Amino acid sequence: MEPRMEQRVDWAVPEGPEGAAGGGVxxxxxxxxxxxxxxxxxxxxxxLGYLxxxxxxxxxxxxxxxxIVRNEARLPVQGVDSQRAADDSFSMHSVLLKSPTVISRAVEKHELAKLPSFQGMADPTGVIIASLTATTPSATAVSSNIVGLTFKGSDPVDCAKVLTAIFDSYNEFLGNAYQxxxxxxxxxxxxxxDVLLKQLGEKEEAYRKFRQEAPLLWKGSEGSNLHxxxxxxxxxxxxxxxxxLAQTKSRMAAIENAIAKGGNREAVTLLIGNLAAVADAAGAGGASARLAPRNAFEDNLFNVFLEEQLLLEEYGPDHPKVxxxxxxxxxxRTHMASVAPGAEGSGPDDFIKVYLESLRQEVKLHEQRLEGLNTLFDTERxxxxxxxxxxxxxxxxxxxxSRTQQLFGVVVKRLDEINLIKDYAGVNMQVISxxxxxxxxxxxxPNIMAVAALCGMLAGFGLGYCIELMDRRFRxxxxxxxxxxxxxxxxIPTIGLRKGKRIVPEAAANSPLAPTLCVAHQPKGRQAEAYRAVRTALYFSTHSEGHKVxxxxxxxxxxxxxxxxxxxALAxxxxxxxxxLLDADFRRPRVHKFLGLENQVGLSSLINGEAELPDAVQATAVANLWTITTGPRPSNPAELLTSVRFEELIAVLRDQYDYVVIDSPPVLxxxxxxxxxxxxxxxLLVLRLTKNARSTAHQATETLASxxxxxxxxxVNAVSRGPRYGYGRYYSGYGYSGYGYAGSKYGYGRYGYGYGAGYGYGYGYGYGHGYGYGESDKVYYDEKTEQPAGGNGAAANGKSSGKSPDKPSGKSATSAKSQPSK
Incomplete structure (x- = not known):
């Protein structure tokens, strides 16, 4: 389906209007x-602004x-100067200057109501306040003593009089207010x-009575609790x-544990001595005193014991030294038993028992002391x-x-300061401008015109923005x-053709190829380069997957x-x-006209078994390019394409050619x-950016995906030159759900109709385009003018008249009679 031929050859693809990919303006x-x-x-x-x-x-x-300056005696009182400086801030004076109290005094004293600007007003106070503006010499000097005042009115003389009256009234107000x-x-x-002094006396009297009655031990000004x-x-x-108590129990447990494990009595005795030494170091006196007679013997006995063990390892048990x-x-051991306490007829076992019994008595003593201390502690608590x-x-x-005394001291100090400065301090206002x-x-x-122009521009922009939001085309x-x-x-840019003249080189004027085949006629043009770019993209996308059809x-x-x-296909x-190049568009075949070939034998002939493949394949004027046209128009194109023979034909063409390009009717x-x-x-989906391109493109992709x-x-086809990502005009004669009658002059569809002499078969199309054909295909395109027959809308209405569809208008190339081999 070729686009309508425009008069432009150059093209550009500018940026779209969307703010971000996928939407927006x-x-x-x-x-x-x-x-x-x-x-x-x-x-x-x-x-409007000028009006x-x-x-x-x-x-x-x-x-x-x-x-505005405060006259005051300089006193060495901390905090007084900072407070007064805050009182003289710009914000306070600006509010007072515009206050109704000051303005009403000025109006009354200086008879401002009689001025020409306020004639007819009973009380101009509100108008004057609304027209006043306080200013400061510096934007950051919020506490400046210099205050500026401006007044706006309809009379230049009255403006000065109003400000003079306000300054005079404010000066009087400051003096009275300060005093x-x-x-x-x-x-x-x-x-x-007086109130604080009375409260302080009452509190001190109550405290004296409390001290006399309270059972506390008084140390100075504070009372303490003896308990x-x-x-x-x-x-x-x-x-x-x-x-x-814990230490004694731990010694007793260690000795009992050693005895229970069957330890050597001398070793247990030695352990008792060590535990006693540890107890003495921890402050439990008397533990070592009970073991003093045995300590020296135990040390010697231990040394002899070590010597015996070493000799046993070296000489054996029967050696004389052992x-x-x-x-x-x-x-x-015999001597130690004779000199130790309780040595009369007793051995180490008796000593250990005596020592354990002494530890048990010591534990009972500690527990009794602890019980007595606990009882005494509870009583005192x-x-x-x-x-x-x-x-x-x-x-x-x-x-x-204490708090009352502090507050009383501050009040007395503040009263003394006020008494000192009341005769010297005051506020003085002087007009400096x-x-x-x-x-x-x-x-x-200038200001009015600028604002008016900006408002007009924004209104125009808003209207344009709304128009763009309602535009449903792709941008x-x-x-x-x-x-x-x-x-x-x-x-693909718009292919420009001037009316009645082909924009092709003179050397190609006699070519059988249609002027729209820019790849052949203008190989260095932008249009041809665009098709080669599509070819390159196709190569990259199909190289690894083996897509050939x-x-x-x-x-x-x-x-x-x-x-x-x-x-x-040419590229x-x-x-x-x-x-x-296989033309599968039985409804509106165009490939044979583009290539200047006959359309007597083609795809319909192959599927119906009326011809062999070598008879249907035609060589073209372009090297490496063959084509199979539609052939005679069938009455059942959809049924032909669903046949097994069509699928087998595609398989044969896939084996014999590097690429098979099929031109099929529109999806919708x-x-x-x-x-x-x-x-x-x-x-590959060819898309022209029309007003309904968004919805139709989505519907087409959904149909193919299903x-x-x-x-x-x-x-993207027919891109126009200019700042718009544009679209060209289009004409069509496609449709669906139509009917044709043999021997009838008319064929009509659900939404469109076509008529012509002879046999007809037609479809209607829901966008108002008729799809049908009779013996003439001028219902779709006029080859002489490259425009739809009947002018702007004949094809869209589905009307047709003319000659037989099987006779091409251009010169034909010789058809190939034998199947080309690879």
Whole structure:
């Protein structure tokens, strides 16, 4: 399906208007697209602004500045100067200058109501306040003593008079207000002093009575609890007893554990000596005294025992030295038993039992001491709790008295300061910049015109933005890619043809190829380069997957899929690949006209068994390019394409050619492309950016995806030059659900109709385009003018008239009678 031929040859693919990939509207695009609308609204805004300027009365402004200084005695009182500096801040004076109290005094004293600016007003106070503005010499000097005041009015002389009256009224207000404030402050502080003094006396008297009655031991100004001191001492003694009890129990447990394990009695005795030494080091005196007679013998006995063990390892048990060491050890044990306490007839076992019994007595003693200390501690604790309430009450009395004394001291100090400075301090206001005759400040024509122009521009931009939001066409390749989820294989510019003249080189004037085949006629042109870019993208996308059979289709009639298929086949053939271009568009065959070939034998003949493949394949004027036209138009094109013979034909062509390019009808017009799509390796969707391109493209991709077709990508066709990612006009004669009658003059569809002489078969199309054919195919395209027959709309209405469809209008190349071999 070739697009309508435009008069432009050059083309460009500018940026789209979307703000981001996949949607939105770019403000720059709105400005460019609707620039004249914005200019119109801007001009209207300027005109309205000028009318507004002419209707506004003049406004005059007068200004003045005053210096406000506090006269005060410098006192070395901390905190006084900072407080007064805060009182003289700019914010306070600016509020007072515009206060109703000051303004009403000025109006009354200086008779401002009689001025020409306020004639007819009973009380101009509110108007004056609304027209006043306080200023400061510096934007950061919020505490400056210099205050500026401006007034805006309709009379330049009245502006100066109003400011002068306000300054005079404010000066009087400051003097009166300060004197009144000082007097009131002194009275309030005196009253506070008397109240605090009375409260302080009452609290001190109550505290004296409490001290006389409270059972506390008074140390200076504070009372102490004797029971708490005793508790501390008892707790220290109890902790010491607990430690001694734990140590005694641990010694006793260690000795009993050694005896239970069957240890040597001499070793246990030695252990007792070590434990006693540890107990003495920890403060448990008397443990070593009980073992003093045995310590020296135990040390010697231990040394002899070690000597015996060493000799046994070296000489054996019967060696004389071993026997001598054993004899010395026995003698020492006998001697130790004779000199140790309880030695009369007792051995080590009796000593251990006596020592354990002494430890048990010591544990009982510690437990009795601990029990007595616990009882004493509980008694003192109960007594201390009884006196705790008195302690809390004592602390409360002392804190209250201290706070009252501090507050009383501050009040007395402040009263003394006020008494010292009341005769020396005051506020003085001096006018440093007298108000002058007012100058005109409004209306300002440049400002009004600027605002009016901006409002008009924004109104025009808003209207343009709304128009863009209602535009449902695709605006850019990025939007197509994001919305459909498919890559963009290329952008084909509009193929320009001037009316009645082909824009092709003179050397190619006699070529049988149609002028729309720009790859052949203008190989160095931008259009040809665009098709070669599509070819390159196709190579990269099909190289690793072995896709050889490519179907070219489109959503709508007039999207240019036939022109794209033919030019893409030419571009692939130019690269040295063997290509066959198969025209499967029985409804509107165009390939034979593009290539200047006969259409007597073709695809319908092969499927019906009326011809062999060598008879249907035709060589073209382009090297490496063969074609199979549609052949005679069948009455059942969809049924032919669903036959097994069509699928077998595709398999044969896949084996004999490098690429098979199939030109099929639009997806939304008829069901033929839906039948072809599952039988090919990949599908390329040709898309023209019309007003309904978004919805139709989505519907087409959904239809192909539901059939399991592999859609490689989208080819955007008929891109116009200029700042718009444009689209061209289109015409079509496709439709569906139509009817044709043999021998009838008419064929009509559900939404369109076609008529012609002879036999007819037709479909109607839901966008108002009729799809049908009779004996003439001028219902679709006029080869002489490259425009739809009947002018702008004949094809769209489905009307037709003319000659037999089997006779091409151009010169034909010789058909190949034998099947080319690889």
């Amino acid at each position: 770019n403000p720059l695009w709105v400005f460019w697209r609707h620039k004249w609308l914005i200019v119109l609204f801007t001009a209207v805004g300027c005109g 507004y300027f002419l209707q506004q009365p003049p406004v005059f402004q007068s200004s003045g500045q005053v210096l 009144d404030r000082t007097k009131e402050t002194a009275e309030l502080i005196s009253q506070a002093k 708490e001191d005793r508790m501390a001492k008892i707790e220290a003694a109890r902790a010491e007893v607990i430690v001694q 026997k001598a060491a054993r004899k010395r050890m026995n003698l020492m 109960n007594s201390a709790k009884a006196l705790a309430a008195y302690q809390v009450q004592d602390e409360t009395f002392r804190n209250e008295i 007298p108000p002058a005759r007012g100058v005109q400040v409004a209306p300002k024509l 850019s390749p990025e939007e197509v890619r994001s919305y459909l989820g498919l890559p963009i294989f290329g952008h 490519i179907q070219i289709t489109s959503p709508n009639p007039g999207d240019g899929k036939s022109t794209t298929a033919a030019n893409l 692939i053939a130019d690269s040295g690949k063997r290509v066959v 017009a008829v069901t033929d492309p839906s039948v072809i799509a599952p039988r090919v390796d990949a599908v 059939l399991g077709a592999k859609i490689l990508g989208v080819i």
